[in-house]
Amino acid sequence: MMNLKQLVLASHNAGKLKELQAMLGESVQLRSIGEWSNVEPEETGLSFVENAILKARNAARISGLPALADDSGLAVDFLGGAPGIYSARYADGKGDAANNAKLLDALKDVPEAERGAQFVCVLALVRHADDPLPILCEGLWHGRMLTAASGEHGFGYDPLFWVPERDCSSAELTPADKNQISHRARAMDLLRQRLGLK
Ligand SMILES: O=c1nc[nH]c2c1ncn2[C@H]1C[C@H](O)[C@@H](COP(=O)(O)OP(=O)(O)OP(=O)(O)O)O1
Ligand SMILES: [Mg+2]
Numbered sequence: 001m002m003n004l005k006q007l008v009l010a011s012h013n014a015g016k017l018k019e020l021q022a023m024l025g026e027s028v029q030l031r032s033i034g035e036w037s038n039v040e041p042e043e044t045g046l047s048f049v050e051n052a053i054l055k056a057r058n059a060a061r062i063s064g065l066p067a068l069a070d071d072s073g074l075a076v077d078f079l080g081g082a083p084g085i086y087s088a089r090y091a092d093g094k095g096d097a098a099n100n101a102k103l104l105d106a107l108k109d110v111p112e113a114e115r116g117a118q119f120v121c122v123l124a125l126v127r128h129a130d131d132p133l134p135i136l137c138e139g140l141w142h143g144r145m146l147t148a149a150s151g152e153h154g155f156g157y158d159p160l161f162w163v164p165e166r167d168c169s170s171a172e173l174t175p176a177d178k179n180q181i182s183h184r185a186r187a188m189d190l191l192r193q194r195l196g197l198k
Contacts, residue, residue: 004027004028004066004195004197005027005028005029006028006029006031006065006066007028007029007030007031007065007066007067007068007125008030008031008032008033008036008059008060008063008065008066008067008068009030009031009032009033009059009067009068009069009070010033010055010056010058010059010060010067010068010069010070011032011033011055011069011070012032012033012034012038012040013070013155014155015154015155015156016070016072016155016184017030017032018175019175019178019179019182019184020068020070020184020188022175022176022179023179023184023185023188024188024192024197027197028197030068031063031065033058033059033062033063033067035063036059036062036063037062041054041055041058043055043071043085043088045071045085046085047085048071048072048073048085048120048121048122048138049071049122049124049136049138051069051071051085051122052069052070052071052122052123052124052136053069053124053126053134053136054069055069055071055124056068056069056124056125056126056134057126057129057130057131058129060126060127060128060129060131061129066125066126066127066128067125067126068123068124068125068191069123069124069125070121070122070123070184070187071085071121071122071124072087072119072120072121072122072183072184073085073086073087073088073119073120074087074103074117074118074119074120074156074157074161075117075118075119075120076103076107076116076117076145077114077115077116077117078107078110078114078115078116078145079106079107083099083103084120087099087156087157088156090102090103096155096156096157099156099157100149100157100159100160103145103157103160104147104148104149104160107145107147108147110145112144115144115145116142116143116144116145117142117143117144117145117161118140118141118142118143118183119140119141119143119157119161119170119182119183120138120139120140120183121138121139121140121141121182121183121184121186121187122136122137122138122187123135123136123137123138123184123187123188123190123191124136125191125195135191135194135195137187137188137190137191137194138186138187138190139182139183139184139185139186139187139188139189139190140183140186141163141181141182141183141186142164143161143162143163143164143170144161144162144164145160145161145162146159146160146161146162146169149169149171150168150169150171150172151168151169151170151171151172151173152171153170153171153172153173153174153175153178154170154171154173154175154178157170158170158171158178159171163181165181166181170182
C-alpha cells in the first residue's frame with residue numbers, strides 16, 4: 001500500500017517519538033519531523049482528529065514522505081473535558097510543569113469521586129500531503145486525577161494520572177508497561193491492524 005519502512009513522525013514531542021517507536025518495533029523507522037523543520041504548525045482544529053490530520057499533512061508536505069501524527073491530551077470529567085485538545089497549551093505554552101501545577105490547582109477541592117479523567121490519543125497517517133483518505137485510529141485510557149504529582153517516568157501529565165489497573169501513577173509505570181496499556185498503545189494497536197503489521 002505504501003513504503004512503510006520509513007515514516008515521518010509529525011511531532012516535536014520526544015516522549016511520543018520514544019513511545020511510538022517502541023510500539024512499532026524495528027520494522028518501521030520513525031523519523032522526527034525535526035530533521036526537516038523546527039517550526040510547529042498551529043493546531044487550529046476543534047478536535048483531536050482535525051489536529052492530527054493537520055499535523056500529518058504538514059509533515060508529509062515538508063518531508064515528501066508518508067507521515068504519522070499523534071494528537072493527544074487529557075480530558076478531565078470535572079472540567080467538562082478540559083484541557084482536552086488544549087492540553088499542551090493549558091498554561092499558555094509554559095510547559096509540562098506549569099500545566100501540571102495549573103491542573104492540580106484547578107482540582108484542589110474536588111472530592112475523590114469526581115476526579116475521573118481520560119487520556120485520549122488520535123493517530124493519523126497520510127500517504128502524502130493531500131491524501132483524501134487518512135487512516136485514523138483512536139485510543140482512550142481511563143483513570144483518575146491525583147492530588148499531588150508522583151513518579152518520574154513518561155512525560156506531560158503522567159505524574160498526575162492514577163492508573164486503576166496498576167494502582168499507581170502513569171509516571172510510576174515502567175515505559176514498557178505504559179506502552180502496553182496507554183491510550184497511545186490502544187491507538188497504535190488499531191493502526192498496526194489497519195496496516196497489516198500484525
Ligand atoms: O501519554 C501521555 N502522558 C502524559 N501526558 C500526555 C500523554 N499523551 C499526551 N499527553 C499530554 C501532553 C501534552 O500536554 C498534550 C499533547 O498535546 P499535543 O499537541 O498532542 O502534543 P505536543 O504539542 O506535545 O507535541 P506535537 O503536537 O508536536 O506532537 O497531552
Ligand atoms: Mg502539539
